[in-house]
Amino acid sequence: xxxxxxxxxxxxxxxxxxxxxxxxxxxxxxxxxxxxxxxxxxxxxxxxxxxxxxxxxxxxxxxxxxxxxxxxxxxxxxxxxxxxxxxxxxxxxxxxxxxxxxxxxxxxxxxxxxxxxxxxxxxxxxxxxxxx
Ligand code: FES
Numbered sequence: 173x174x175x176x177x178x179x180x181x182x183x184x185x186x187x188x189x190x191x192x193x194x195x196x197x198x199x200x201x202x203x204x205x206x207x208x209x210x211x212x213x214x215x216x217x218x219x220x221x222x223x224x225x226x227x228x229x230x231x232x233x234x235x236x237x238x239x240x241x242x243x244x245x246x247x248x249x250x251x252x253x254x255x256x257x258x259x260x261x262x263x264x265x266x267x268x269x270x271x272x273x274x275x276x277x278x279x280x281x282x283x284x285x286x287x288x289x290x291x292x293x294x295x296x297x298x299x300x301x302x303x304x
Pocket of ligand 1: 239259
């Protein structure tokens, strides 16, 4: 920068992001890999949303911890393959996309939020979106 110039960055008033800078996502630790064995579930409490981390045959999924129907706790849900069944009224959700089982285009009212899960150095992390 030449002396006397003022450094400025454009700010998007909607996103509050400067230029094209991406805010980093936020990782929250779920636990050690050896504790989250296949078939186990674990509640991860977070300010953004409480989620349930599930291990299905070595593949991890993180979904909303509470059912969109009437708030059933999915930490007590039943697992069957890639499905989790709410313990209250037996709605079943696909862990891969959060949708009610059998629905391809589901709305926020009939699906669970899903989050990426990252395994690093023997630890499992849920990745929440930037700013969450
Ligand atoms: S609260 Fe989950 S199916 Fe009713």
